[in-house]
Amino acid sequence: MANRKRVFDLLRTIDVASCRCPAHGNRGNIQVSNATPQKDYAFEIKCSTVRYGLGVTREVGHDLVNMDAKNVCVVTDPNVVNLQPLKTTLDSLTKTGVNYKVYDKVRVEPTDTSFKEAIAFAKANDFDSYVAVGGGSVMDTAKAANLYACDPEADFLDYVNADIGKGKPIEVPLKPMIAIPTTSGTGSETTGTSIFDYEELHTKTGISHSALRPILALIDPLHTLTMPEKVTKYSGFDIFCHALESFTAVPFTERGPAPANPSLRPTYQGSNPISDVWARFCLQVLQKYFKRSVQNPDDVEARSNMHLASTMAGVGIGNAGVHLCHGLAYPIAGHVKNFVPADNVYGSAPIIPHGLSVVMTAPAVFRFTAPSDPDKHIEAAGILGANTTGVKQADAGKLLSDTILQYMDYMKIENGLKTLGYTSEDIPDLVKGALPQKRLLALTPLEQSKEDLSKLLEDSLTVY
Ligand SMILES: NC(=O)c1ccc[n+]([C@@H]2O[C@H](COP(=O)([O-])OP(=O)(O)OC[C@H]3O[C@@H](n4cnc5c(N)ncnc54)[C@H](O)[C@@H]3O)[C@@H](O)[C@H]2O)c1
Ligand SMILES: [Fe+2]
Incomplete structure (x- = not known):
């Protein structure tokens, strides 16, 4: 021995x-x-089949016929139901003779209550397949509806991530799901993750298992041309943080122990050479196209590239995972008070859109994580456009943080948590909501205490 x-x-x-x-x-x-490895030594990349192209949505009916689908649940939200992406989808289903029912009551930034409404609809109909047409809210709701309709006796918390739920692995067979994203942000079309706001705890959590992954993602950039400016920039910052967090997440070799059975390897495995490729690609696209895609909704080249980057980052996060910006964002979104994004593009109820809640702490988070791997933080800043000549390792955090702030400033992103309605007095509650996000905190490349989390939030009250 x-x-x-x-x-x-x-x-x-x-x-x-x-x-x-x-x-x-x-x-x-x-x-x-x-x-017996104390740390993991392997990683695996799982991904939905991805088909990318302008106008590719017209093929969805054929895909359903090829799958022998007879009774399809088309999931969307009350806004997207009136837009071209849904019309094109339904046209394709009609032309190919596919029978369907539309569920258009998805809540933007879904909650456990809104998930349960969609689940009830799915249970009441005997669907053999799902098509989600919309942003992350729609795709995540469709995943949950499919899961609980396929395991009708399950208690809702059975599959929800531990420690909030029981984190039970999915063993029942699910119906095939096709995802047609209409925002450029979440990457949910390729992930085995479904996120919702757990109202009782005022924090987001989710269900995470590879069985939830859509079998096919139809990436049709035409759909993003109607995205309002606010949705374009907030969801763009979601891509931004997915790329940066998966790139800087704890390396897969530092996460442990190795599972006794490969099926038990977690969905979020830590950074690895393949997800790093996706992350670098996304950062390059963001540098070239993010600002253009926000400035000009008709810039098909910019919006098409951002749409592809969103899927690429999804493959990265879907396997490597995300860490602190997301871990802190979940209670930030869950404790929303009166903040309503201007122009009512997210509706008139208080809501902190996901990408906004995530980017708020990014400048502080990457100052904090930089000592774990200064070179990677400098590299990320460089790809995003910073001048890295002669930058000392000790300044890696400041460089990346300043680079992020330049993007936020350019996009006129709200100046910190104060502008979202928070004060120092709210920080203990926000920390309390972040602590159960163990899956995400564990992927942070440096250990963090409660005091560290408080300080990150304190530093994010005002960011410029
Ligand atoms: N499952 C995952 O892997 C994952 C990853 C990140 C985020 N999320 C979750 O996704 C949700 C956010 O999703 P999102 O950022 O894609 O936005 P969203 O789905 O919440 O949509 C935002 C708004 O944009 C509208 N919209 C969508 N597409 C449009 C279009 N083409 N034209 C005009 N309006 C359009 C919607 O109707 C809505 O009002 C959050 O709940 C977040 O937690 C999930
Ligand atoms: Fe995200």
Whole structure:
């Protein structure tokens, strides 16, 4: 046994001392067979089939016929139901003779109550497939409706992430789901995640399992041309944080223990060489097209690229995961007081759109996480357009934070949590809501205390 340990230690030493260039520098744990790995040594990339192209929605009817679908649940929200993406979808279903029913009552930023309404609709009809047409709110609602209709006896909290729910793995077969995103942000079309606001605790949480992943994502940039400016910028900052958080998440080799059975490897596995490729791609696209896509809704090139970046970041987060910006965003959104985004594009009820709640703490979060891997933080800032010449490792956090702030300033993003209605007195409640987000906190590349979380929120009260 002692010998085995010595060999294992030696191999780790060789690994640590080995080349760190991008081609060979993956910090892979070298595992001795049969040793019980304390840390994980493997990662896997799962993804929906993705079909991308201007106008590709017209193919959805054929896909359903190919799947032998006879009774389709089309899920959308009260706004998208009146827009071209839904019309094109229904035209395609009608032309191919596919039978369907539309559920158009999805709540923007869904809650457990709104999920349950969609679940009741799904249970009352014997659907054999689902098509979600809308943003993250719609896609996440469709995933939940499908799950609980396929396991009608399950209690709602059974599948909800621990510790809020029981985190039960999905073992029942689900019906196939096709996702047609109409925002450029969440990447939910490729993820096995469904997020909702758990009203009792005033925080968001979710259901996370690869079985929830849509079987097909139809990425049709035409749909994004009607996105209002606010939706474009808030959902754009969701992509922004997905890319930055998955890129800087704890490396998969630092997360442990390795699962006894590969099916138990978590959905969010930590940063890895493949998700890093997606993240770098997204950061490049954001640098080139984010501002253009907000400035000019008719800029098809910019909006098309942002739509692709959203899916790419989804593949990144769907496997690597996200960390603190999202962990803190969930109570920020859940405790909303009176904030209503201008122009009523999100409706007239108080709501903090997901991308806004996420980016609020980003400048503080990346100042905090930079010491975990200064080079990666500098690299990210560089891709986003910062001048990295001569930047010292000690300044990595400031560089990335300042770069994020420039984007926020340019997009006229609200100046910190104060503008969303929060004061220092709210911070203990926000920390309390962040602590159950164990899955996300564990992916943060540095351990964080309650005091650290308080300080990050305090630093985010005013950001400019
Ligand atoms: N499942 C995941 O992996 C994942 C990841 C990130 C975020 N989310 C969740 O997704 C939700 C946010 O989704 P979102 O940012 O895509 O926005 P959304 O679905 O909440 O939609 C925002 C608003 O834009 C409108 N809209 C959507 N598409 C439009 C279009 N093409 N033209 C005009 N208006 C349009 C909607 O009607 C709505 O009013 C949050 O609940 C968030 O927590 C999920
Ligand atoms: Fe997100």
